[in-house]
Amino acid sequence: MTADAKPLSGLRVLVPRGGTWGDMVAKALREQGASPVIAPLVDFAHTSEEDKLIAALKALEAGEFQWITATSSTVVDVLAHHNAVIPPTTQVAVVGEATEAAFKDAGYPVSRTPNDDNNTTEGLLEVWPEIDTGEVLRVLTLRSDVAKPVLTQGLINRGHDVTQVVAFRTVGVPVSVHTREDVESGRINALLVASPKIAREVAQQFPDIPEDTIVACVGPFTHGEAVSAGLRHNPDHADSSVKRALIETVESAIDQSDMLD
Known part of the structure; x- marks a missing residue:
């Protein structure tokens, strides 16, 4: 990594909620070099x-x-x-x-x-x-x-x-065909899973996630729900510095209490 490189450079991250939440998370991700894609998986x-x-x-x-x-x-x-x-x-x-x-x-x-x-x-x-x-x-x-x-x-x-x-x-929202294709092709190469409901939507809407795609669950409860829903996690990413940086960036911008459905 060069001196001026940022920890999330090269990541296109699916941000699964819009509104104030999505804007705050997207801003934090950009500051760390990521390219956020706001594509709400839940709505109200x-x-x-x-x-x-x-x-x-x-x-x-x-x-x-x-x-x-x-x-x-x-x-x-x-x-x-x-x-x-x-x-x-x-x-x-x-x-x-x-x-x-x-x-x-x-x-x-x-x-x-x-x-x-x-x-x-x-x-x-x-x-x-x-x-x-x-x-x-x-x-x-x-x-x-x-x-x-x-x-x-x-x-x-x-x-x-x-x-x-x-x-x-709180209800699930189907993403656009374009977003689904970007996830399945790996053009979106990181998925942010920020609540149990979002975990279920990711598992249902993206059944063919590429192996190299980072699936970042924020919080143990969300992770447990993701596993129960059948959402696959690449074991090679468990100790990934990029995955840790992605989760830490989100947690620095948004409180755990904002990651409820």
């Missing part, structure tokens, strides 16, 4: 609780909630889709770097986030002083259909008045 569909969601958003706009929580940047898209506005009297608590960025980009101040050393839903509960004063708070929690209601349950266990709504569903 209307909730099965649409009536409940609409009623909750009307109550939100009316100022009935003191706090709103989110663990996905997609919540901002849901608010925009329904032309819903968070009033200035309602504070925002979020988990995840991409989630925080999306709220701030939409003009919503974020009052509470976890510390960097424990950027999880449990971590948020630990650094949220208002929920431990004894006052009963009215909180709206919005999440995906596959997210575990850890934050919701933690607030309920503390005695707060929580309205929890499944705001959207």
Whole structure:
């Protein structure tokens, strides 16, 4: 490697999500010399609780909630889709770097986030002083259909008045024929697998991955799901410095909490 070469030079990396998440990951990959190809394998569909969601958003706009929580940047898209506005009297608590960025980009101040050393839903509960004063708070929690209601349950266990709504569903999205051909031919030579749902989509949509293609799973849970789904990993890549650099680049740009479905 020359003095000015970067660790991911020569890699065309499939980035499996779009939006704020995809933009942040793609930027980090470019900085390390990779060529990212944003090709979402998952998208977000209307909730099965649409009536409940609409009623909750009307109550939100009316100022009935003191706090709103989110663990996905997609919540901002849901608010925009329904032309819903968070009033200035309602504070925002979020988990995840991409989630925080999306709220701030939409003009919503974020009052509470976890510390960097424990950027999880449990971590948020630990650094949220208002929920431990004894006052009963009215909180709206919005999440995906596959997210575990850890934050919701933690607030309920503390005695707060929580309205929890499944705001959207996570669904698989077929990639374009061009992208599939680029993966099967090896022109895209690295696949980023950033969540269990994405692992299942990669296994299903790309059954003929070339042996030299790097399959980079972020986190042991995602890796386990990938193996269960039948996604093949080249054993020669297990200790690859390039694969390690790819995973480290993603982890430096995005919190683990942003890699949930």
